[in-house]
Amino acid sequence: MMNILIIEDEPNAAQQLMKMIKACRPLFQFSPVIDSVEAAVQHLQHQHAPDLIFLDIHLSDGHAFDIVAHIDLPCPVIFTTAYDEYALKAFEVNSIDYLLKPIAPERVTKAITKFEQHYASRPRFQQLLPERGHYKQSFLVPFKDKLLPVRVSDFAWFEINNAVVSGVKFDGTVHILEERSLDALVKHIDPRQFYRANRQLIINKAALKEVAQYFNGKLLVKTLPQPREKIIISRDKVTQFKSWVTA
Structure with missing residues (x-):
């Protein structure tokens, strides 16, 4: 390390x-x-x-x-x-x-x-150095009675709902993951590529479409595809988020 x-x-x-x-x-x-x-x-x-x-x-x-x-x-x-x-x-x-x-x-x-x-x-x-090889390159996701490999880079974002962690691909396909929390997941994916936007969401830099000013110094992030809920970056994370985007 x-x-x-x-x-x-x-x-x-x-x-x-x-x-x-x-x-x-x-x-x-x-x-x-x-x-x-x-x-x-x-x-x-x-x-x-x-x-x-x-x-x-x-x-x-x-x-x-x-x-x-x-x-x-x-x-x-x-x-x-x-x-x-x-x-x-x-x-x-x-x-x-x-x-x-x-x-x-x-x-x-x-x-x-x-x-x-x-x-x-x-x-x-x-x-x-924290090279990409030190992080997960793919997940095994359940599909019918099989486990299929899906590249981490294929996911636009990861989210947690009702204690279930899932990944949403760029084509909108949703896969349930084995990880029990986003806290566990974020340790295994490249922080240069993925950002913990809030408690429910980790976003892929490749999914970013635009970033706009929001109320009270916050930021509104739009991605492709876009989650159902708005992606809001809190005011205390704005500087950190901008550094991540431009790194």
């Missing part, structure tokens, strides 16, 4: 960054946040190396580049800072990207995607 280390001396900024990373890569794991040069050097010298570091340039006891002066960074880095004057220097130290604060969720997604694309050919990272 991909392990992320955030080095950031502002707790709120660290929590916001972690939230944005989790929104686009739910399976990533995190080491405890580090807030100083001294603690970062100690951690990187004596602990198992992370797979990716998000590194703030101005820390509580100095500069991010003070870390580099003490040790060679063991993995790629994505810098986070409110200042743009360090960009050239940042790319001299194994940097993947340079994110300016306030950081937009879509920039975090693009930075991680760049990291994945850059390192995807390395055997070590092929085992760590």
Whole structure:
């Protein structure tokens, strides 16, 4: 599993960054946040190396580049800072990207995607990255007295009604699935392709037709085909949803 280390001396900024990373890569794991040069050097010298570091340039006891002066960074880095004057220097130290604060969720997604694309050919990272092969590629669905394989990508959405989970294909065909809940299902399908819109529905990005503004800052999503009930994205999930759509 991909392990992320955030080095950031502002707790709120660290929590916001972690939230944005989790929104686009739910399976990533995190080491405890580090807030100083001294603690970062100690951690990187004596602990198992992370797979990716998000590194703030101005820390509580100095500069991010003070870390580099003490040790060679063991993995790629994505810098986070409110200042743009360090960009050239940042790319001299194994940097993947340079994110300016306030950081937009879509920039975090693009930075991680760049990291994945850059390192995807390395055997070590092929085992760590959440490739599609790690998720279900098909379901066995009951049909009369048989079980038929149906590709996950053929489903426009998944829904739960009266404790029964079903998938609706692009041609409108409905199949009952073995999963007992959407919570269980969502763990086995690619989060880059499928999004948990609400408690009753998981939608396929390929089914999106349009997204419109709705009441009170919510979004109204239209798909092909369209479920009987409206697909409403709550206001607190709007940023996350937009990041998913544009990733």
